[in-house]
Amino acid sequence: MLRSLPQEVAEGVIAAQIVQHPGRPEEIAEYVCFLAGDSASLAVGSTHVMDGGYLTH
Known part of the structure; x- marks a missing residue:
């Protein structure tokens, strides 16, 4: 989902997450x-919320 955003916006979303990295489809599949x-x-x-801590940060 972040690929469609401008780079600076995507970086801001990632910075707002506790885990500090974008989720990968494999992580969702494993869960x-x-x-x-x-x-x-x-x-x-x-x-089960899989947002890297975005909503709780």
């Missing part, structure tokens, strides 16, 4: 696989 697996069998009815 989805975790949630779909047996290890997350107790995670029901919850919201």
Whole structure:
């Protein structure tokens, strides 16, 4: 999503995140696989925000 923004705007979005790097599709895919697996069998009815801490910063 950041690729469509001007570079200075994208850098500002990244700077506002706690993790200081843009998320990669692979990170989302890995988390989805975790949630779909047996290890997350107790995670029901919850919201998972994957924004690098952008909303909580």
